[in-house]
Amino acid sequence: MAAENNNAEEITEDMREEISEHAKKLVSELEQGHEQAFKADFDELHGYDQGQFYLNLPSQLRQQVIDWLDPSDLADVFDEIPLDDDLDPSELLKEMSPKYAAEMLDKMYSDNSVDFLEELNAHDLGMYLSLMPENDSQDIRELLNYDDETAGSLMSHEFIxxxxxxxxxxxxxxxxxxxxxxxxxxxxxxxxxxxxxxxxxxxxxxxxxxxxxxxxxxxxxxxxxxxxxxxxxxxxxxxxxxxxxxxxxxxxxxxxxxxxxxxxxxVIDEEATEDYSRLAGVDVDSNDDNPLKAAAKRLPWLVGLIFLGMGTASVIDSFNGLVATAPILAVFISLITGTAGNAGTQSLAVAVRRLAFKESENIWKMLGSEILIGVAIGVVAGFTIFGVVSIWKHDVLLGVAVGLAMGIAILVANVAGAFIPMIMDSIGVDPAVASGPFISTLSDLTSVLIYFNIAGLFIKLFGGI
Amino acid sequence: MAAENNNAEEITEDMREEISEHAKKLVSELEQGHEQAFKADFDELHGYDQGQFYLNLPSQLRQQVIDWLDPSDLADVFDEIPLDDDLDPSELLKEMSPKYAAEMLDKMYSDNSVDFLEELNAHDLGMYLSLMPENDSQDIRELLNYDDETAGSLMSHEFIxxxxxxxxxxxxxxxxxxxxxxxxxxxxxxxxxxxxxxxxxxxxxxxxxxxxxxxxxxxxxxxxxxxxxxxxxxxxxxxxxxxxxxxxxxxxxxxxxxxxxxxxxxVIDEEATEDYSRLAGVDVDSNDDNPLKAAAKRLPWLVGLIFLGMGTASVIDSFNGLVATAPILAVFISLITGTAGNAGTQSLAVAVRRLAFKESENIWKMLGSEILIGVAIGVVAGFTIFGVVSIWKHDVLLGVAVGLAMGIAILVANVAGAFIPMIMDSIGVDPAVASGPFISTLSDLTSVLIYFNIAGLFIKLFGGI
The missing domain is CATH 3.10.580.10 (CBS-domain)
Incomplete structure (x- = not known):
């Protein structure tokens, strides 16, 4: 399917290829100075494709586009350029004369030009605003005042x-x-x-x-x-x-x-990515092709949590005498910490989403419900473990100790998973900041505390396990 | 702000209150048989509010609404009713006569009526379709043929x-x-x-x-x-x-x-919720007010993973002689499994998102990159642990063993976290099905295997640890 035959094109490999064919043609027109042909062919592209084409040009050819297009035409292109972390708007603007840039920003939809302007340093911002008509710069100043992530920061003034x-x-x-x-x-x-x-x-x-x-x-x-x-x-x-x-x-x-x-x-896309990233403890949206850079971004969480994990290690260490007496205790450490961590992650995720939707206004009701869920899950999981361990090790006492520890560890992790985001929400921190890895590492600590204390108690009471 | 004064209302507590005032008025009009007043007041509501009002009515009052409204008016209401798990469309339709229901379904936008119809059993579906004009039922049959979650299932025929x-x-x-x-x-x-x-x-x-x-x-x-x-x-x-x-x-x-x-x-909202739910191993969108029901939904994952966790327990059990000889080994179990689990969750989340966006067409490049990231993270985390353990326990050999185990366990978890969703994607399973809890429980197993084998090797080589 060629662009010339006026047929509908599906977004498929074909179509992508065609867009890149078209892009090649545009580049050669830029390089050879065919202004009219370029303008006509560029105009055929949709705004989004125009934006992507412009971004992917080398700076020198962008200068050529700037020379040929009016600020108001380029404004249509800039309206479609998505602002993300990898893009520095000030560099794009510095390829134009200040007067041209100011006129272009002025012709963009106000919500979009505000998105660009708020990325600039105070000097550049002031310069561009001073080059706009008084009315328009006042409009934009007003929009710049609204906090990020509010309705005010999303709105534009171009309504009827x-x-x-x-x-x-x-x-x-x-x-x-x-x-x-x-x-x-x-x-x-x-x-x-x-x-x-x-x-x-x-x-x-x-x-x-x-x-x-x-x-x-x-x-x-x-x-x-x-x-x-x-x-x-x-x-x-x-x-x-x-x-x-x-x-x-x-x-x-x-x-x-x-x-x-x-x-x-x-916004929905962004917020969802943010929540997902936090649950995983990694920014899933950064498209680093460099593995070392990607690793550098993931490490802070991991290394931070290693130090929290050292707390867990020192708790186990303090019970080392117990492990030496009953090495069988070591067998169930990861089962208990793992299961409690999973339960904590579940209740964390539910709490974060509930708070985001403000579905439950009553925080105490939500917490009460999470305690009941924790008890129910703890009882079932505890009995399961009790059964499995008793049969496997032919040791009912050990089964009771491990099952009891598991049940209580799950209850605690469940409540912590729900309670921590609630506290964050009530002190004005986005509850999604509490990450899954943080909750599961924290619950490792409480779980081993619970486990070894119960095991110690059993050994003291029954003289062995 | 009262509705009568024609002023703009913000979506605030005020507004919600006003909507519920309006709803009370509507209910009393329904109960007292004031048809004209009800119709006029109902008409003032936006489609979404009409839908919510209708859903929240007791069945008997819904019958009254059905009596008073034409099928085409009720179609506007049904167009705005969001279909979720808690809603059974066949019950709503059975409150109407088959003829009325068929006419209403016919008047809805075709994408919405298809959403309702595909929830019905074959008998009811056939009945309603047979009651529609031939042309329209054919239209709908065609739409019903498209797979769920495809463009075909989302489209409607009401275009110009x-x-x-x-x-x-x-x-x-x-x-x-x-x-x-x-x-x-x-x-x-x-x-x-x-x-x-x-x-x-x-x-x-x-x-x-x-x-x-x-x-x-x-x-x-x-x-x-x-x-x-x-x-x-x-x-x-x-x-x-x-x-x-x-x-x-x-x-x-x-x-x-x-x-x-x-x-x-x-769709974006749904897909994001789905991905988030899977990462957490719990359906965060089910609004169960009953804690027991909520617990019942979370338990299958947890209990299933307990059995996977028993695998880890039996691995540790098979090294029990080693733990008896060197109880210090128990101290670092949860640190190693926890950190590797966190790293695995990170790479899982990144892989799931990348696959969803098809950003990286080349699966091998993605895997290669994840191996490099795993090596980088493993080296840094391993050295951190080596330093901390050597200093804490004044034992360089122990530090080397734990650090090495940590590094390799992270590398394996990282690769597994990326590889498992890729395999799922390539065999046509939605990669988001691989949940965070599953990856971290699986990595518990590989981590203890790696840890105890390395520790055993060190003890064999150096006669102690």
Missing amino acids: AINENDTIPEAMQAVKIAAEDAEQITYIYVLNDNNKLVGVVSLRTLMLANDELHLRDVMDTNIISVTPDEDQEQVAHVMADYNFTSLPVVLDDTLLGIIMVDDIVD | AINENDTIPEAMQAVKIAAEDAEQITYIYVLNDNNKLVGVVSLRTLMLANDELHLRDVMDTNIISVTPDEDQEQVAHVMADYNFTSLPVVLDDTLLGIIMVDDIVD
Whole structure:
């Protein structure tokens, strides 16, 4: 399937190949100075592909693109460049003249230009802002004030807002004029004479409405909105529940901006990756091709936990006399620490997700429930171990000791797994910071304490095990 | 803020309270038979809130709603009911007459009605389909054929497709007519005379275009699409990259359906929860308020792993003579198994994510990289342990033995953590099935094997440790 034959292309190897064919053509046009051909062919690409093409160019050819494209055209490209750790926006901007860069940033959707600007140092930020029209730089300064990961930091100012007294044809005309700049035209926001948000109307409703009506007659007054300081995870839930493609950000009935669903898709993806990374104790999103760098990123957690693990080792060491008397005790160390660690990881994961969704407002109820779960799991696992050990070693007393230790160790790990993220949440730390490896290493410590104390008690009481 | 004053409401406690006030009013209208008042008040709610209200009603009051609402109105409500494990669609449908239910299912967006229908038994499914108009039931049968978690299972048939030879005013008129039923009107798909997909045009472009032009003049022929058998995770990536709000599903240039961004939001959420659950070895999404039920769901993994852990115990048991000779060996069991388990969990998580994103096509390169990472981490962690143990126990030989065992155990766990999901992926099993607890329990086994063999060798070679 060639691009020329106007056929639909599937995202397949074919298509990727085609994109790279197209990219090669663009590069040769850049190198040979074919400005018009380049512009026409570049225009055929989707925004995302334009962004990827631009990023993958050598700096020198990017200069050529900058020379040929208007700041407003390049703004469309930059709107589609995803900002991640591997990208330094200030380097990209320094390839342009300050005036060009400022104009381009100004033409981008405000949420995107803010994402770029907040990565800059204070000097560069000030420079670019001072080169923008006063109004626009004020707009952006305002957006820069919102905390990262809040609704305010996600919103853009490019929405369509129309007075409620407009007739349907007037409103349609206003939408047409605004469509050039707005980030979306699916929802039109309706303001009263005091510029307060009083309703929302979909373009679909507008198109189907009778020409004699006014906006106030067709608008939906039941507005679902978020405040600018709302956490982005909560914003994502609202958007996911209501299936909107944009959501207004409102404070005191004033419409401050809108959040688009594609930004929410990114938020959900980011938050999920973050939670997953923390549960594993490694940043799964860093695409380091260099194994040494990747190892360097994983080591801090591992080495830190080795020192916590040394605590466990010294607990066992302090019971060394006991192990010398009853070497059989060593056999079950890893079974008990491993199983308790697994149970702790389970309850940690459940607690982190519950806290993220704020499903359970009542922390004590959640903790009570986790204790009951711990007891239930501890009893079943303890009896299982009791049965297996008694039969295997023909020693009921040993079975009781190991089973009892296992049951209690699981209960403790379960409660710790749920309690630690709750404490973190209540002191304002993201509960997802408590990693799986941390909980299981911590539970190793409590588990061996419980195990050897119970074994010691049994030996004292029954004179042996 | 009361609903009556037309002001914007933030999603806050206030708002939730208001929704529940509104719900109470609706319930009393249902109980007292105030049909008109109920219809008007119900209509004020957003689809999602209507769905939640309906689900939370006692069955008897749902019957009242069914009596009062047309199948097509109730279809709008059902379109917003999220299907999860706790919901049995067949029970909801059995509260209606078969004819009413069939008509309602027919009026829902086809992707949603398929989601409901595929939960039914063959008898009920056949009954409802036979009660629908022939055309529609055929449409649905076709959608039912697609595998779960593919693009085909996500798509709906309610798109707008117009011939390329239509003029702009003709197209606008067609959009207006289709707007009533279409799931979205942001993108209009363009067909040639053979009904093949040749382009896509946004409503925005259509609104701004000159009336004299034809669709073929303004359409974008660079179509990003997916095939019906594409995995839903890949579809989500395409949508997230390109920031579209809908994506066409195409086979042999024929437009089969469209996928909406809100379904993709759900997919991303689901897939993330699934991966997270598997890493933790527990379904974090089940909202069981009953602790015993929750415990019952967590136990299979735990108890299964206890039996794997018994393997580790019997390995240690087979070295019991060694432990009796050198009880100090028991001290480092949990440190070595714990650290290797942590390293294994890290590499597992990285591998699962990489495979999900197909970032690395070359499995051997990925494995080679993970071996190098394992060596690097093993060397650093091994030297750390060597230092700590040598100093703590004033015993360099013990330090060397424990450090060496640690290094090798980490290397093995690292490689296993990456290799197991890769094998699963290559035999067609979702690599996320390999859970963190499984890898760490498995690595307990390999770690003690390595540890005691090395310790035994040292004792044999040097006559003690």
